[in-house]
Amino acid sequence: MSTETHTHVQGAKHHGGPLIYTANLFALMFLTVVTVAAASFNFGSANVVIALAIASVKAILVGLFFMHLLWDKPVNAIILIAGFLFLGIFLMFDFLDVTSRNNYLPRNMPNMENATPAPDSMNPLKTPAPRPLDPAPAKAEEHK
Amino acid sequence: MERAVTSGARIGDRPRPKKNYLNETRGFKSWALTVDHKRIGIMYLVGTLCAFLLGGIFALLVRLTLLTPAHKIFGLQVTAETYNRFFTLHGAVMVFLFIIPSIPGSLTNFVLPLMLGAKDVAFPRLNLASFYLWIVGAVMAVSSMIIGAVDTGWTFYTPYSTTTSGTVTLMTAAVFVLGFSSIFTGLNFIATVHKLRAPGMGWFDMPLFVWGMYSTALIQVLATPVLGITLVLLMLERVFQIGIFDSRIGGDPVLFQHFFWFYSHPAVYIMILPGMAIISELIPTFSRKTIFGYRAIAYASVSLALVSFIVWGHHMFVAGQSQLATVVFSALTFLVAIPSGVKVFNWLCTMYQGNISLETPMLYAISFLMLFAIGGLTGIFLGTLSTDVHLTDTYFVVAHFHYVMMGSTVTAFIGGLYYWWPKMTGRMYSEKWGQVSAVIWFIGFNATFLPQFILGSRGMPRRYYNYLDQFQPLHVFSTVGSWIIGLSLFMSAAVLLASLRKPADAPDNPWGGTTLEWQTSSPPITHNFEDQPVLENEPYDYRPKAVTH
C-alpha cells in the first residue's frame, strides 16, 4: 500500500520537461564524442577504465533524466542499483578466480620439469573425446 | 475490530457464505482463464504435485537399482546408461519442476495476498502467464525424456553436456522457460508486498511467511536471468560450438560452473527460504505464543537471500577454481550459518514455555527443526575446505542436500499444505491419520538418508552405478527407507483427498491463527474479504485479550 498521503491523480504534476531532456541529449552526444576521441589515444590499460567510466556517466544521465529516477520514488532507483550491484558481484568473483589461477602452488609441489611426461593415451588433449554412450561397464559421473 | 480469538479458539463465528472462489464460476474455461490468485495457486498445486510424483518415481527407481550390486528391478536388468537417466531425471524434475515452483506457485500464491489483506497479487495476468510458462516448460521437459532422456545430472556440467548425445538442448530449453515462469512469480510477489499491504500494515507488521517469500522473490528476480543466459550459452555451445565452455575450441569448462552456480546456489535458497517461511507460521500458531525475535527472523530471511549470492564457489572447490577463490568462498560460506542459526534459535525460543499442541502441521514443523539441524550442520563439513576435498561428490553430499531440500523444504511444504488445507478447500482432514503420516515420514526420511552420510564418509561416490560389496547393507537400508517415505506420502495424499469427499466443515480459523488469512471464510470468497481488513495488532499476538465489539 502506498505510503503517500498526497492525492494527486496520475499526471497532476510532472517534473522534467523538454528543455531538460534536450540538454541531456546534447550532454550524451558530447560524451559519445569524448569516448570515441579518448579511444584513439593509448593510455594502456586505463583505456578500458576510461571507456567504462564514460559509459557509466552516460547510463546515469539516461537513468536520472530520461527514466525520471531523479524525481521518482527511491525504490525504483534502488532496484536498478541492486541489479548492477549483483552483476558486479558476479563479475568480481569470476575475475577473482581467473586472475589468480596457478598463483598459489602447494609448498611441497614436486619439480615437474624433470618428471616423466604422461603417455599420450592418458592425455585428454591428444586422444579424441570418447563417444558418450559407448558401453562402459561403470559409467562414472563425477559432478556435484 | 471484532476478533474473538484467544488461545486455542476454534470458532467459526460467521455463517458460511454460499459463494466462494471454488463455486462462483464453473467450467473448464473459468479455471483455464482465471486470474484469481487462489485458483492459480490450486492449479500450481496440482501441477507441481504431479511433478513430485514423477520425480518420486524416478527416486524409487534409483534406490531400487542400487538395492543389489546386480542392478535388477523385478528381474529386469538396469544398465548404467539407464541408471544415469534415472538420477538425472529425478534431479531435474524435482529441482526445476517441483521444489522451485511448488511453494511459491501453490501455497504462496494462495496465501500471500490473503495475509496482506489484498484482493489479488499485483499482476494477476502475469501470474497466470507464469503458470502457463510452467506448463510449457513441463511439457518440454517431459518430451525430452520421451525422445531420449538426459544423462548429465541436473547440473548439465560441461564438457560432458556439450558432447553427450542425450537431449540436452531440449531439456535446457525447458529449464530456460521454467526460469521465466519463476521470474514472473517472484516479480509479482515483490510488487504485491511493496504495494498491496492492507491499510495499517507496515513492513514489520507483515507475517514472517511474507518476509520469507519476499526474500525468495528477490533471489528469483536477481539470479534466474543468469541461469537463462547460461543455458542459452550451453545450447549455442552444443549446436554452434561458439567456444566458451568447451576447452577443445578454446573455452573454459570451469566458467560454466561459475555461471551455473551463480544461479543455482541462490536457487538453493529459493528452495529453503519458503520452507523456513512456512515454519515461521506453524511454530507460533501451534505454540500459541508470540514469535520470539520477529525482527531477527525477518532480517535473517533477507540476509540469507543476500549471502546466497556470494558463496557459490563452494560447489567448485575441486573443480579447477583458483586456490585463492576457494579460500575466499569457503570463508564466506560460513556466513550462511549465522542467519540460519538465528532462525532456528528463534523458533526454539518461541516453542519454549509455549502451549504446544501436536497437530499434524506442528509434527511436520518439529520434524523440520530436527532434519534442518542435521542438514545445516553437515553443510559446515562441506563448506570447510579440508573436509570437503574428501567428501566432494560422495553420498555425504547427497545426504546433506536431501536433508535440506527434502527433509526441510518438502517437510515444510507438506506441513504447510496440512495447515492451509482447511482454508483452501474448506474441509478438515482426519487428524489422526495426518499425525501418523508425519511420524512415518520422519522415520522413513532418516532411514533413507542417515545411512548415506555413512556411505559417503566411507568413500561411496555419488552418481555411481557400481559399488563395493561392503556398501550393500547400507544401500539396502536406504532403499527400504525410500519405501517408507513413499508410504507416508501416499498416506498424506489419501488423508487429504478423502477429506474432499465430505461436505465443507472447516471453520474460518481452525488453528486459532492470528494472521489475516484466517479472518476470511474457509474457503475464501472470490474477492478474499467481505470488508477491507485493517491491521490493528502486531502479528502473532497470542496474548489473551478482551473480546471487543
Place this chain on the structure above:
Amino acid sequence: MSTTLPDIHSHGGHDEHGEHNPYHQHHFATMEQQFDTSKLGMWLFLVTEILLFGGLFVGFGLMQHRYPQQFIEAHEHLKQDIFGRPFPLYGTINTLVLLISSWTMVMGVNAAQTDQKKKTVRYLVLTILLACVFLGIKYVEYSHKFHDGLLPGIFYAHQSEDLIKGTHGYATFFAFYFMMTGLHGIHVLVGIGLLSWLVMRARRGDFSSAYYTPVDLVGLYWHIVDMIWIYLFPLYYLIS
C-alpha cells in the same frame, strides 16, 4: 501509514475524485497505486534484463581476459576505413541514433503526460523510424561480417592472412559479438512492436494526463535498451 485510503472493496474503480477511470483494475485502491505498482513491476523486469545481458557481459569480459590479443585483433574488423584511418563509423552513428531515439521517446512520454495527443503520436513514430535506422545500419554491418566469414563457432570462415581459422579466440569474439548485438537487436525489434502498439492506442486517444502508464513503461524499456547499448559500444568498438 495512510488512514485516508478509500474502501478498496468498491467495484468499478473510482479514485479519490470520484471520477471513473476505465483502466482502473479492481484490486487497486487508487489509480496512483496502480501506476506505482506497474512501474515497480517494470523496474523489476528491467533488472532481469540487466542481469540477462550481464551474463553475456561477464562471459565477454572473461573471454577477453583469456584471449586479449585475439580480441583486439578481431575488433579491428568492426571498424571502417575513414580517410585512411580505422574508425568505428557504424558503431558511432548507431550510438547517436539510439540516443536521439531515447530523446524522442521521452518527449513522447512528456507529450502524453501533458495531453498533447498529436505530439505523442508524432514522437512515437519518430522513435520507430530511428529504431529502423538503427536496425538498417546493423544489417549493413552484419552483411559485411557474413561476407568476410567473421561468424561464430562452426560458421567461422574467414579467408585471410590475419584472424586465421582454428586459432582460439577469434570465433569466440564474433560469437559474443553476434550474441550480444543480436540479443540487443531482438530487443529493438520488440521495442518497435511495442511502440507500434502505442501509436495505435495513442491515435485512438487512449492516453491522457489521467492515464499514460503504457507510454511511460515502454519508455523505460526503450531507455534500458539504450543503456545496454551505451555499454556495448565501447566494449566492442573501442577496446584497444
